Structure formats: structure tokens, C-alpha cells
Amino acid sequence: MTNKEGLLIVLSAPSGGGKTTLCERLMAADANVVRSVSCTTRAPRVGEVDGESYVFLSREEFEKRIARDEFLEYALVHGNYYGTLEKTVEDLLAKGHDVVLTIDVQGAEIVRKIAAKEACIDQALVEVFLMPPSIEVLEKRLRKRNTDDDATIARRLDEARREMPHWNKYDYVIVSGTPEEDHRRLAAILEAERLRTTRSSFPEVS
Numbered sequence: 001m002t003n004k005e006g007l008l009i010v011l012s013a014p015s016g017g018g019k020t021t022l023c024e025r026l027m028a029a030d031a032n033v034v035r036s037v038s039c040t041t042r043a044p045r046v047g048e049v050d051g052e053s054y055v056f057l058s059r060e061e062f063e064k065r066i067a068r069d070e071f072l073e074y075a076l077v078h079g080n081y082y083g084t085l086e087k088t089v090e091d092l093l094a095k096g097h098d099v100v101l102t103i104d105v106q107g108a109e110i111v112r113k114i115a116a117k118e119a120c121i122d123q124a125l126v127e128v129f130l131m132p133p134s135i136e137v138l139e140k141r142l143r144k145r146n147t148d149d150d151a152t153i154a155r156r157l158d159e160a161r162r163e164m165p166h167w168n169k170y171d172y173v174i175v176s177g178t179p180e181e182d183h184r185r186l187a188a189i190l191e192a193e194r195l196r197t198t199r200s201s202f203p204e205v206s
């Protein structure tokens with residue numbers, strides 16, 4: 001995989017943790033930031049658009065793509081497949097975009113392992129965990145979203161309890177506050193990451 005100077009931003013948070021809103025704010029404020037649209041086998045929620053929210057695939061089609069080795073990473077989450085197409089990320093990074101992957105902790109682990117072997121991914125990678133302030137707040141957010149029944153909410157909360165302890169494997173943790181606070185903090189992280197000497201094209205000064 002090749003890239004120019006774009007960052008590969010892995011953003012993980014439990015379902016309902018606010019990562020979609022955060023990502024949308026980031027993209028609205030910074031035209032160079034784009035989200036890699038994932039594939040999933042879960043059914044679309046009301047208002048979700050195929051190709052924008054996710055690429056919605058049948059299980060059969062998803063498994064065909066696994067067999068063709070098309071995914072940079074994929075995972076089973078809540079019984080459904082979710083995955084990032086390698087070609088999507090490759091094309092966006094090659095154009096110099098900062099690419100956000102809103103993926104779960106299993107996907108993040110895979111990307112971390114790829115980065116350990118591929119220098120250009122390692123160079124581009126910035127990992128951020130968006131931590132809900134508490135399980136209670138997360139439950140309130142999931143209920144407010146009004147898209148899931150009680151059993152689904154209970155399953156997502158269980159999953160959140162399993163995901164939250166992984167926060168310290170990431171480069172950064174943002175304890176989620178207001179949408180404005182979350183955005184300000186993530187923008188600050190990206191600004192600092194872009195200024196790293198290791199990413200600078202500043203000429204040698206003698």
C-alpha cells in the first residue's frame with residue numbers, strides 16, 4: 001500500500017458512543033478528512049443510505065469478498081460482518097486524504113498488526129478511542145437514538161463493557177463530553193499529529 005501524507009485515523013467507540021457524529025463534524029470542518037465507508041451484513045437502519053452509511057452486503061457476498069482477500073480488516077460484531085475494503089483506503093490515502101476508519105476494537109487490533117509490518121501504514125496511523133463517560137450515559141444515548149429494541153440495547157451494552165477495557169491500546173483516549181468538546185479534542189490530536197517531525201517534509205537545515 002502506498003500513500004502521500006494522509007493520516008489513517010482509527011476511531012473506535014462502543015456502538016452509540018458518538019463516533020459517527022464526531023466523524024461527521026470532523027469532515028464538515030476539514031475538507032481533507034474523509035471516512036472510509038465500511039461494508040456490513042447488518043440490515044440498514046431507518047435513514048441509512050447504501051454506499052453512504054455503509055455498503056450493505058448479503059452474508060454470501062461478504063464471504064466472497066473475504067475469500068478474494070479484499071478486506072484490509074473485517075470482524076464479526078453483534079453477529080454481523082463489518083469490514084474495510086483495502087482498495088477504498090488505498091485510493092483515498094493515495095489522493096492525500098486523511099482517512100477515518102470508524103471500526104471496532106477487533107478491527108483496530110488487525111490494523112495495528114498490519115502497521116507493525118507495513119511502514120507506510122505505521123507512518124500514517126493514529127488511533128483514537130472515544131470513551132463513553134459511563135455505561136449509564138451510553139445506555140441513555142442508545143435509548144435516545146430510538147433505533148434498537150431492549151434486547152439489542154442490552155447486547156450493545158454488553159459489547160461496550162467488553163470493548164471499553166481496550167482503550168489503553170490506542171494512542172489517544174477522549175472521554176466523550178459534548179459533541180463540540182469531542183470535536184475540539186480530536187481536531188487538536190490531528191493537528192499535532194500532522195506536525196510530527198517524522199511526517200514533516202521540511203527541508204534539512206544546515
Ligand code: 5GP
Pocket residue numbers: 012013014015016038039042073074075077082083084102103104106107108
Ligand atoms: P453499528 O451497527 O452500530 O453501525 O456498528 C457496530 C460496530 O461495528 C461499531 O463498533 C462500529 O465501529 C463497528 N464497525 C463499523 N464498521 C466497521 C468496519 O469496517 N470494521 C470493523 N472491524 N468494525 C466496524
